[in-house]
Amino acid sequence: MKLFIFRHGQAESQKTTDEVRELTDRGREDTKRVVSGRIADMQSITEIWASPLVRAQQTAHIAASYFPALKIQISELIIPESSPAIAMSWLQSINQQNLSILLVSHQPFVGELVNKLCGKPAEFYPMGTSSLALIEAPVIAADMGELLWLDHA
Numbered sequence: 001m002k003l004f005i006f007r008h009g010q011a012e013s014q015k016t017t018d019e020v021r022e023l024t025d026r027g028r029e030d031t032k033r034v035v036s037g038r039i040a041d042m043q044s045i046t047e048i049w050a051s052p053l054v055r056a057q058q059t060a061h062i063a064a065s066y067f068p069a070l071k072i073q074i075s076e077l078i079i080p081e082s083s084p085a086i087a088m089s090w091l092q093s094i095n096q097q098n099l100s101i102l103l104v105s106h107q108p109f110v111g112e113l114v115n116k117l118c119g120k121p122a123e124f125y126p127m128g129t130s131s132l133a134l135i136e137a138p139v140i141a142a143d144m145g146e147l148l149w150l151d152h153a
Helices: 025-037 054-064 084-094 109-117
Strands: 002-007 047-050 072-074 100-105 132-136 146-151
Touching (some): 002 109, 025 054, 047 054, 054 072, 054 100, 109 132
Parallel strands (some): 047 072, 047 100
Antiparallel strands (some): 002 132, 132 146
16 A cells, blocks of 8 residues: 655644644645655555545645646544554555555644654654655555655655
8 A cells, every 4th residue: 555644734823622723824834845756656546545534624625726637625634633553553454555645634643653663763754844754655554654655845
């Protein structure tokens, strides 16, 4: 499985709740720049999954604009405080040959997921806003992934 892990773009400061924070203009531009810079590498994407939080949804919509045939799917399993172990079990349950998923989510979840999949200590691979990683893994489990690349805004 190929797993593209994308942290949402820069978001505005706290609003009434964390869930409704939107991308800033810089966040939108950074997202477009990172995706357009890797568009050739992302042609294998078969599914797009995003957190239900507004900033992740906006980031996913920008990425999905490059893949008009794909519909964004929502998962509560990839919110900021999600468990990487639970997410890996979910991903393994949908793992199919030639499946290539784009996950759009948040810190600390994305950083923990990347590092667990690759068998690295916490925060080994940093995931700033609009960071995009590609991990390839025969099995979605801790220590089974290989980081092919990691781009930052």
